[in-house]
Amino acid sequence: MILPAWFHAVNNAPDPLKPLKNQKALVTGANSGIGEACALALGAAGADIVVNYVSRPEEAERVVGLIKQSGSRALAVRADVSREDEVQAMFAQMLKEFGTIDILVNNAGLQRDARFHEMTLEQWNTVIAINLTGQFLCAREAVREFLRRGVVPEVSSAAGKIICMSSVHEVIPWGGHVNYAASKGGVMLLMKSMAQELAPKKIRVNSIAPGAIKTPINRAAWETPEAEAELLKLIPEGRVGVPEDIARTAVWLASDASDYVTGTTLFVDGGMTLYPGFATGG
Numbered sequence: 001m002i003l004p005a006w007f008h009a010v011n012n013a014p015d016p017l018k019p020l021k022n023q024k025a026l027v028t029g030a031n032s033g034i035g036e037a038c039a040l041a042l043g044a045a046g047a048d049i050v051v052n053y054v055s056r057p058e059e060a061e062r063v064v065g066l067i068k069q070s071g072s073r074a075l076a077v078r079a080d081v082s083r084e085d086e087v088q089a090m091f092a093q094m095l096k097e098f099g100t101i102d103i104l105v106n107n108a109g110l111q112r113d114a115r116f117h118e119m120t121l122e123q124w125n126t127v128i129a130i131n132l133t134g135q136f137l138c139a140r141e142a143v144r145e146f147l148r149r150g151v152v153p154e155v156s157s158a159a160g161k162i163i164c165m166s167s168v169h170e171v172i173p174w175g176g177h178v179n180y181a182a183s184k185g186g187v188m189l190l191m192k193s194m195a196q197e198l199a200p201k202k203i204r205v206n207s208i209a210p211g212a213i214k215t216p217i218n219r220a221a222w223e224t225p226e227a228e229a230e231l232l233k234l235i236p237e238g239r240v241g242v243p244e245d246i247a248r249t250a251v252w253l254a255s256d257a258s259d260y261v262t263g264t265t266l267f268v269d270g271g272m273t274l275y276p277g278f279a280t281g282g
């Protein structure tokens with residue numbers, strides 16, 4: 001059946017509650033924490049979602065089920081983001097199932113903490129491989145598809161959007177975590193250099209730098225009242241963040257509402273980067 005033009009006009013009209021309608025998103029590391037919250041929020045905003053995970057498939061399926069409840073399509077795909085072959089297979093599957101990709105949330109990341117003189121090469125390599133090389137590999141595949149497809153104005157004013165999950169530790173040095181801080185410092189200039197190179201192609205690349213967010217990665221820092229009290233000394237707003245704080249920012253960065261924003265890191269940290277020690281000291 002050939003549908004009349006008015007049908008398409010109504011169907012494609014911007015919906016303020018579903019700003020990502022008709023878009024396809026991949027969120028890496030989406031079976032827990034910040035990745036899960038981003039996947040749910042992008043899904044609720046109307047995007048179909050690939051939920052990437054590397055272990056615990058049952059958690060990925062749980063997230064898929066929640067996204068489907070919001071009326072969007074969702075698919076769990078296993079891939080280790082540091083492995084080129086697995087990343088390419090994941091993208092091939094996404095393009096086969098969903099046809100294209102409009103939004104990549106480069107979220108997968110981990111910590112392998114150690115005092116500097118005790119840090120093993122394996123701890124160093126693991127963190128750089130997942131947190132930095134993984135973002136490169138996923139972004140490269142996404143950009144290849146953005147360039148192939150170009151802008152589809154009914155879907156988005158951009159050919160594609162990439163959101164890199166960074167950290168306040170892209171600027172705050174972090175003893176005991178030099179591998180992690182180095183990986184996030186690397187993400188900062190990966191993001192900015194990509195943004196500079198790809199802006200003429202209408203591809204937007206930005207980062208979110210979360211502060212302390214309650215997720216499994218930093219459980220020890222907020223689990224006990226004593227630990228949380230210590231942590232709160234670093235957060236002027238006086239609360240530890242929750243994954244939804246980051247997810248809301250991701251929806252905005254993925255939508256055309258941020259059309260003129262590229263090459264920027266948005267710090268979502270309750271003021272952690274404001275040198276809270278100087279509020280009374282110095």
Ligand code: BGC
Pocket residue numbers: 111166167168169210211212213217218221
């Ligand atoms: C780290 C967390 C830490 C937070 C603030 C994050 O990037 O993954 O472990 O609590 O930065 O220091």
